[in-house]
Amino acid sequence: MFAQNTKSSSVVVLKFSASGVAQEVMDLFYLELHEHIRAHERMHVxxxxxxxxxxxxxxxxxxxPSPECLVGLSDFVEGDRIVFGSVQKQGDVHSFDAQMFDFAEGGFVREIVDFKLRGDSRQIQYEIPAVVEALLYGDAGKLRVNITGSGTxxxxxxxxxxxxxxxxxxxxxxxxxxxxxRGDDGSEQTETVxxxxxxxxxxxxxxxxxxxxPPAVNKANAYLIPAVIVTGVGVAGMVVGVLGHTQLSSLEEEASLFVNGRSAIDGTEVTRADDLQSSMNSAHTMRIVGYSIGAAGLVAGGVLLVKAFSSGDSGDRAPQANATPVDASKSRISWQVLPGRDSFALGMGLSF
Structure with missing residues (x-):
């Protein structure tokens, strides 16, 4: 932390050491340094x-040039402060080092170290005021950062x-x-100002x-959910078919008892016979429709289940050593529907 002085201090600008620097660059540097000191409210040359x-x-x-040594130099200069340093050039880079020492404070009040300017002689001369300002005013820069887009x-x-x-x-x-x-995804953009x-x-x-x-789509889930729905429809259809089959069997038994070997029925029993026949027709339709929908749903659901299991094996789990891959195209599904007079049996087989 450099010391501060509130009075106007007289500053002696010493001759800087220079290496490889054009004389016009040094002349402009001295000119800018003197002018900025004169313009400073607390300094004069x-x-x-x-x-x-x-x-x-x-x-x-x-x-x-330690503080202990520099304090003793006040006997050789007529000023409150001295400014000294060096300028070096390598390629197209000029490096500036400068220090300002205050005899009364016994320490350095300003300093720049390895302040670099890049470019040809004309560019360097244009940027020299920034070197002097950095020495006399320190960190006085101001920067506005603008963004195009929605990122922050x-x-x-x-x-x-x-x-x-x-x-x-x-x-x-x-x-x-x-x-x-630097964006939240790690991407970076760089500018020099x-x-x-x-x-x-x-x-x-x-x-x-x-x-x-977007989240990765699980192929097994893509088949599994439709498989469950279609299979559920198939099971519901089979239940309807079983109910129709059971109802039809019961009505047929009732019709057999109603006829009971008679070759004809009288007029008072015609309505009963018609109702019985109508109920048998409805039960027969229920059985056919239920079994048809049930069989179709179970077959389609089984095929989708096979695809779901095949996709899950190939996409969600790491392959195991010596494991034989499943070929969904060779998978087989078989159904056994065994309706009886008073019962119903359903079997499903999968082969790979």
Whole structure:
């Protein structure tokens, strides 16, 4: 945590060490640094920046720029603070290191470490003000993250999670930052944004809510439910057929007793005979319809049961060693319907 100073401090900008950096880049860096210090409400520029920090340490007999050493440099400069550092170039990357030391506080009040700018000389010169602002104002960046779509991804800036988009993030380090949007399904999108002081940078991502995959369809269940329904209809049909068969047998017995060997009946018994015949016809129809529907339902239900068991074996359970797969096309179902005068028997057989 750097110390704070409320009065206007005079700042001496020392000569930075440079490696592989074009002179026009360094000249612009010094110009921007001086102008920003002059514009700062608590700082102003002091003369005496023609030497490097190494020159001053040599005069003071110091070996490293530690606070203990730097405090003694106040005898060699006319200012409250000094700014020093280095600039290095490798490829198209410029790296800036800068520190501001306050003699009265006895410590560093501002610092940037390995602040990188990428691009050609023209791009670097355009971004140099961000380096100076980062040194003088610290984390003063502001970023608005916009989202296209219905998603609300988590947002990370330089690896630190900041919340869910859309959102506005403040107190970010100035300069180049890496923004990552990570969806709930693990997908990521990355953007690099340059942040400047007193400007709200914007970045946008396109994200949709993750759609849950539809549940897998169990083929066995697809056949099993219809099989149960159709088989139930078949059983109900057989029950109706059995009731009709039983009723018909009872009526036939009653008719036999009614006739009782007579070759003719008198007029008073005609109505009874007609009712008896009508009931026998209805029972006979009930038996035929019941057995027909029952047989058809049981056969169809059995076929569906075979398919359900075959699908379940092939799709829901892992294959067992030395197991012979079931071939549904070779499966056979057989029914035995054995109606009697006063009873009914039903049998079903499955062969694979």
């Amino acid at each position: 002091a003369a005496g920046g023609e030497v490097t920090i190494n020159d001053l340490m040599l005069m003071a007999g110091c070996e490293s 991804p988590r947002i990370f800036v330089n690896g630190m999670e900041k919340g869910r988009a859309p959102l506005v993030i403040e107190d970010l380090p100035l300069g180049e930052v890496v923004v990552v949007a 340059a942040l400047r002081r007193i400007q709200t940078a914007e970045v946008g991502f396109a994200f949709e809510d993750a759609v849950a995959a």
